Amino acid sequence: MSQYQTKAVHEGATTGDLQDDEVPATAKSAEDRKAASALASLDAAGNEETITSNKAQVDREAVNKAMESLGGSKSTSAPKAAPSKNIRVDDADVAMLVDQLELPKVKATELLRAHDGDATKAMRAWIKA
Incomplete structure (x- = not known):
């Protein structure tokens, strides 16, 4: 007692699966080509190094700004202790x-x-x- 299915329906497939299978081999418009080229450039190994170095630079700048806003000095040396007084304690x-x-x-x-x-x-x- 199975139901009759049309030729367009595939067993186990959903509507999202069918749309994913229909990806055109070439881009149809200039916008599609630009988007594809942008995505391809993001995947390039050289850009990953540039992105990570830019992130590191941004992180350093953010840390420096935060330290300045807190009143911290740029030098990382510890403050010198005050000279100890020779006080007699009862x-x-x-x-x-x-x-x-x-x-x-x-x-x-x-x-x-x-x-x-x-x-x-x-x-x-x-x-x-």
């Missing part, structure tokens, strides 16, 4: 910071040295940070 202040802020002794000492040995400034800075 052991009682270190013990207080260790107890109150629950810091390790080394970190408490560094915090006090950064704030000229003043425990009050060091605690305020730790709380604000």
